[in-house]
Amino acid sequence: MSEERNIEIKTRQLGVTFKDNEGKDVAALTGVNLEIYKGEFITLLGPSGCGKTTLLRCIADLQKPSEGDVHIQGMTPKEVRLQKKFGFVFQQPVLFDWRTVKKNVELPMEIMGYSKGERSDRAMEMLEMVGLKDFANHYPNQLSGGMQQRANIARAFGLDPDILLMDEPFSALDEFTKEKLHEDLVRIWKATNKTILFVTHNIQEGVFLSDRVCVLSPHPGRLSAIVDIDIERPRPVEVKESTHFNELVTKVRNSFEGGSV
Numbered sequence: 710m711s712e713e714r715n716i717e718i719k720t721r722q723l724g725v726t727f728k729d730n731e732g733k734d735v736a737a738l739t740g741v742n743l744e745i746y747k748g749e750f751i752t753l754l755g756p757s758g759c760g761k762t763t764l765l766r767c768i769a770d771l772q773k774p775s776e777g778d779v780h781i782q783g784m785t786p787k788e789v790r791l792q793k794k795f796g797f798v799f800q801q802p803v804l805f806d807w808r809t810v811k812k813n814v815e816l817p818m819e820i821m822g823y824s825k826g827e828r829s830d831r832a833m834e835m836l837e838m839v840g841l842k843d844f845a846n847h848y849p850n851q852l853s854g855g856m857q858q859r860a861n862i863a864r865a866f867g868l869d870p871d872i873l874l875m876d877e878p879f880s881a882l883d884e885f886t887k888e889k890l891h892e893d894l895v896r897i898w899k900a901t902n903k904t905i906l907f908v909t910h911n912i913q914e915g916v917f918l919s920d921r922v923c924v925l926s927p928h929p930g931r932l933s934a935i936v937d938i939d940i941e942r943p944r945p946v947e948v949k950e951s952t953h954f955n956e957l958v959t960k961v962r963n964s965f966e967g968g969s970v
């Protein structure tokens with residue numbers, strides 16, 4: 710399957726070492742070789758401290774690798790970042806309280822010098838996509854947590870990035886809201902053809918959303934398996950009750966023990 714597909718992101722022998730409080734080296738990530746395809750929905754999954762965020766940060770040019778390198782569309786992460794090809798969604802929506810939802814979505818476009826009309830049209834288009842059109846003139850504190858995260862997603866899509874980096878975006882939300890957002894995210898991903906790199910420690914979430922799940926194991930953080938999620942799309946929520954879904958969940962869970970790619 711992989712041969713004919715375009716590789717968008719490639720890490721080679723990627724490693725990151727931090728210093729602990731006593732000045733000793735701590736390997737957060739070691740020897741990560743990963744190829745991510747264009748238009749793929751890929752999840753980094755693993756227990757706390759296995760290096761998921763560190764790997765995401767290396768790709769996003771927010772963390773310099775100690776070893777190895779990252780190539781994205783044949784460029785360095787820095788070049789890609791400067792070309793605004795990344796969109797970010799973090800666990801906590803970073804919305805400014807004093808700006809309306811629409812003005813929050815417009816912000817990156819404002820910084821990039823889009824004209825007033827252009828950014829207004831684009832913001833409304835993005836808000837419609839995430840189901841928040843009627844809340845454009847509300848302020849963030851008038852929205853639920855799920856709606857705030859929708860606004861965050863709308864903002865991340867504003868500059869039409871090629872790659873969306875999502876670090877535990879739904880982990881603070883209740884199960885019902887999360888389920889709805891999963892559905893919407895997959896719909897938006899399909900409609901926009903972005904590459905999504907999604908971080909979570911929730912196995913079901915990773916299996917439900919992804920084309921492939923990358924399992925990271927801790928101490929030191931390493932890629933211990935890549936599991937293909939061969940469940941056809943669209944995936945109704947009931948798929949979570951199927952035998953195959955649960956087999957994949959078990960397969961991912963068992964991958965934490967060891968094995969190498």
Ligand SMILES: Nc1ncnc2c1ncn2[C@@H]1O[C@H](COP(=O)(O)OP(=O)(O)OP(=O)(O)O)[C@@H](O)[C@H]1O
Binds near residue numbers: 727729755763930
């Ligand atoms: N700036 C830093 N300085 C020192 N150690 C760090 C730093 N950032 C991360 N680490 C360590 O690197 C390891 C990997 O951290 P990372 O945040 O990437 O893990 P994670 O899998 O994303 O965890 P979580 O699910 O808890 O967010 C951890 O042991 C962490 O303590």
